Amino acid sequence: MASLVQELHFPRLDDIPITIDRTFSVMPADPIPVSLGDTLYLSNLDDMIGSRVLTPTVYFYKSNDHNSTHPIVMKTLHDALAKVLVPYYPFSGRLREVENGKLEVFFGPEQGVLMVEAHSDIPLATLGDLTVPNPSWAPLVYKFPNEGPFKVIDIPLLIAQVTFFSCGGFSLGLRTCHCLSDGLGAMQFLAAWSSTAKAGACVVNPNPCWERETFRPREPPLVEYPHFEFMRIEDMSSLSMTLWNNKMVQKCYRISRECQNHIKNLAKSDKDSPFTTFDAMAAHVWRSWVKSLDVEPLDSNLRLTFSVNARQKVKNPAMNDGFYGNLVCLACAMGTASELVEGCLSDVTKLVHGARIGISEKYLRSTIDYLEVERPRRMEFDGKLSITQWTRFSIYESADFGWGKPVYAGPIDLTPTPQVCVFLPEGEADSNGAMLVCICLPKPVTDKFIKFLCLVDSDDKVKI
Template identity: 30%
Template sequence: MGSSSVHVKEAAIVTPCEPTPACVLTLSSIDSQLFLRFTIEYLLVYRAGPGLDHGVTASRLKAALAKALVPYYPLAGRVRAKRDGSSLEVVCRAQGALFIEAISDRHTIIDFETAPKYVNQQRKLLSLHVADVLKGAPPLVVQLTWLKDGAAALGVGINHCLCDGIGSAEFLNSLAELASGKRGLAELKPMPVWERQLLDPLLVRPPCDNSMTHHEFNRVPDLCGFLDRFSNERLAPTSITFNERSLNELKNLAITSSSRPTESSYTSFEVLSAHVWRSWAKALNLPSNQILKILFSVNFRDRVKPSLPSGYYGNAFVLGCAQTSVKDLVEKGLGYATALVKNAKDRVDTEYVRSVAESVTESMACPDSVGVLIVSQWSRLGLDKVDFGMGRPNHVGPICCDRYCLILPVVDQRDTVKVMVAVPNSAFDKYIYFVRSPYS
């Protein structure tokens, strides 16, 4: 997407349409983690149709945003560090979110059917990229871009300190229901719950079990210039679709290649992330003794006691982490890798979450980057149902495809997912081959 292909027509600050509390809210220790200080960027693309009238759609979206910012008033605030540097807080003075309307003279809906040619090709579909929300930028940016064929692209940036994937998707669905008139403000489901102090008891003594290992925070030696390769070599975006049949095939392969064939069931996420991890490792051609990790978010809303209330939109996840050597990952088969992912997921309980909260509070622990593949599952967030009165989106994905691996929904195909990840150019062909050939 060339620099001239998207032209901003209007940029406006939208404030809540009713009075909201003027206050300073403290973010939890989980929200305040160093590695969450970035923006989650969604891209939803809608087909041209009778529900898409330029003037009407833009004003309806703006009005819905002003309404949504009443119950979600912290998203209209500004994030800052506390004076003592311990955590973050949100200054709520109804400062507002940014709404942008733009026009693209080059792009059509067909452009989103395949992976972009380069990582930042769609950057302009969210013209304001907030790199550091602590410098006073709005934590919420919404951009409606009209495409050349009458379709519409909706880019949304939500700062990760304020919400996780589940929370941000709930906000988007509420915004869509207000825009389409399906619900009024009083009928939103679930009603948003701020209550970040619910995570405070996790930090109350008695101290948690210090013997608990957190591989995600431990450093491993870089034996192969891993970080240099990812920063110096051009990254090539990939997008591969897995339907129900191919996912079942992976599950069967994981069970038959397992050292413990008694394991009778793996989830689609467990086998797919393990398969992508192995394909990625093989394609990168790394030294056999390099330690690799896979990191993925584990929602703990129902894994802690007491569980968090419905509508809690803060960060309620910790990172599951599996690690092994390149040699074992490549040679021991899909069953081995899938069991590692499953075990990492199964470890997460109240005690585990408490020890993560302590690690990030006391030592500002942050995940390592060496040998790491981060996988994020967007396919279960309900993003494919976000209907602003324009129908369901035809495409759901990120604004930019990077080395984060995303598992995305495929619209109207319930048990099909799309895996997007950018790999170094030199590994592109091999990665595509391995990911498409699970028996190789």
């Protein structure tokens, strides 16, 4: 029987030879409901420091003899994008800072989104396994010269690079400004773009709505929780030293559905435990990470943060289905290194579960007010691992523009942020619910991490 936890390998490539053939702006195909000089409000969830990024993703499509010639692909993507920018017109604007460093969307002359056409003289096969995210694919996603981290002012809010390969296949590399949408919102936009490409006319379901004003801070702001997810915690442990003094490498592991279920069952303290697969998997990965890093001293305080979709939590008023802004709360599980290293899986899972169910509308409003009062200007990583869950995104289905689902859809390079782990859906048709766990690790601890990842009994003695 195949291993239930399988390390996936990808080649370390030299720079992929890319030639940029042209760059051009794409404007909305029809009039939009704003005038020159108009602005749109962004909530504190939209413009917090963690959202001030252009999120890169890449989508690979193999050769299709019917509809994938260069001109047809470019025209299909361009025309559909122009059409969908009418209902999603904020993407055609720009960001600027106003009082107290707050961001807003404004509309000036000749803005629009950026499209890039490129080609490479190598076939897709040269890139290795197209189902495993590879940092070497970075040239497939366009970046401006001299870009800096968290710099999103006055640049296109959507950048789309189409790269054609010698075999007839191509990639679509996107960078989408996180200030305009969270993961679910980005999938909503992508699905509208792909549906429009297939229909030849604008298709949006549901109809997008802005409604960021719903999440204005209260007057006066009322911070009702400590919000450890944002706070700086003095890290007196060996963790930060280990992470920053070693070369970080990206590792990916395929976790079968059978293994996920096994971990979930082990995490349950009784048959009625309300733990989800995410609760158990996040706890297991967090625990394995801490163990592999040999964190000392054992009374060090550590954190696990992860985003929780708050759409169903908001009741006053209930959210429109078409809302595509940032409506996630950052949950924070806390424990000592001793609890993680010496405690059982069930106890660690309780920490994760408690943090997740603690997200409520009241907590969301407190988060908005905390951000209003404190205005954090930096990301805090001391003692922290952050997990991002993409397994519930319909990323493969949303990216079918008429050439079938992509071979791969997702992120590329996690190494710029060494304390991030991503749970990805596997794109293979016969994946049977497998997930990919992609994580950055110090190179010297990679062997220990997979050892602990494969030890999934409550006493860590039984390997599957």
